[in-house]
Amino acid sequence: MKKLKVAIVGFGSVGRNIAQLLEKRADDYAQKYDISIQITGVCKSRSGLIENQHGLSLDEILDIPQYVSGLTNHDFMQRVEADVIIDVGPSDYVTGGSSLEYIRQALKNKINVICVSKGALVLELESLLELATQNRVKLLYSGATAAALPTVDFIRSNLLGCKILTIQGILTGTTNLILDEMMQNNLSFDDALTKAKNLGIAEPDSSFDTQGWDTAAKICIIAKTFFKKENIDFYHLSKQGIEHITQLDIEHWRLNSLVPRLVGYIDCMDHNLSAGVRLELFEKTHPFSLVTGKNKALRVLTDDMGEFYISGGASSPVATAAAALKDLEYLILNKLV
């Protein structure tokens, strides 16, 4: 049986779920692909790292106190043996952070990268894809742009050949949950935000969600993927959040049977691309009005196939982990590893 070595960078709840899913699916991988996937290293900021070129058990991986501390990112990349690196570390939207270093180093070392964190992609997607091409490896990121909800991979595979005219998305589970709780259950903004935090789906700095930055980051990555010639800059995207919404707004919308949703958009109808994030109001006959709780949704309008809506993919660590493993299985299926 072929062995495939995987290293995980960043080890919060998504990273843990990746390790657990890999164990759960081990028989499937063996049966379908005659492949055995071994986690050869995990690096967790602050806690340190663990690595073993012959593979680590789930118990070893979950035993964080045993991690070797005091080593840098650079040390990890030098020590670990991997065919694929999965980056689920924190997103840094100013410098790209250690993710950007890991990804660059991995690609240079001809290691495929699966990226769930967004910072490095938002800032450097074009140069990273070029680096991947130069080194004949892949940089995949299905889980970065709304986790389990298929976005980039839906457009890329299911609409292959069509021109994309418009993309709209409810891409942040946290803001959708907050809006839904305010509308349906009459919660205040603060109480709804607390609920999102308790569910563990809010970003560490929740204003990143509620001011529209998280949606903007995802729209930015989608736009850079499908509209390569445009010069899309994260910090110059038009942005709106949901913090300004008052109880009066909510009552007014409820009275008029309107449903508020925070929407990321890319419009390319007349060859002038515009992209951003804005609060939109939908009638109850619009599919976005039915996207409740921490679910997400996408609308794509094409030239030859008409329009499509996808919804679902509710935010959860296991769903995000499954999105990362979708990319891993894509590499295996297409014999790219």
Next chain:
Amino acid sequence: MKKLKVAIVGFGSVGRNIAQLLEKRADDYAQKYDISIQITGVCKSRSGLIENQHGLSLDEILDIPQYVSGLTNHDFMQRVEADVIIDVGPSDYVTGGSSLEYIRQALKNKINVICVSKGALVLELESLLELATQNRVKLLYSGATAAALPTVDFIRSNLLGCKILTIQGILTGTTNLILDEMMQNNLSFDDALTKAKNLGIAEPDSSFDTQGWDTAAKICIIAKTFFKKENIDFYHLSKQGIEHITQLDIEHWRLNSLVPRLVGYIDCMDHNLSAGVRLELFEKTHPFSLVTGKNKALRVLTDDMGEFYISGGASSPVATAAAALKDLEYLILNKLV
């Protein structure tokens, strides 16, 4: 520039749209893949065939009176030079018809096949896929199971790695249009059916749509694709149509805010697969209630990623043609031709 030879079997409105789309997208193919696609043959039942190993112009292809008549399927397959055959001929659900012969012959000749017609797949999908594998070519059929609405390819690529627990689909544009017209515009069944026929979306024998056979055929292909070990037989699927619906039913549903939809389903929740077609009633908060006119929709429930809805892909010859060309571009992109 590399040349890719394509032959089209069956030449109704979808076939014509394929030829026209190939011409419209020629520059894109050249730019993206450095490839020139040439239609080297078209075969139209009753009218005969046209072929030229150096490629045919769109004018030649559309000039049906100039087709050579009196030749058989076998003659066409012997004469035409092709890397890919696209089958958009009529579906025969009893014997598989000439489609089945074409597909078998093509696969044996190591020619990739893209199939939009359903008859041969419903009856012989397993053996045809095996034949394709034996001959190291591909049999693709994204357009056969609800045309532009991604079904098989959505599950295969976007949910890769997850276990599929339930699939439900509004898979027939005609029956959805009829139900919608009866509910929204108070049309009788017959008038609504006439409207569907005038739009050119009904099957030649419309009872195939309205008695649930068309949905059953699509569910059968999806089930055979993802639940290979089950013994799924088209003629033994549980089936329900929409012909029995009375004005009284419509009034009752309207009064109770319920929306009728003809739904194909595959249920595998407890490892006992059940599949079929039935009329279901949805509340207005269910995404299927918003799937109006000739649109279609799919719901998929997975183990690790939760549930997804896709809707759109309204029935139209150009959208179906685009679905077939999605498969063609998949072959090119993955260097399979």
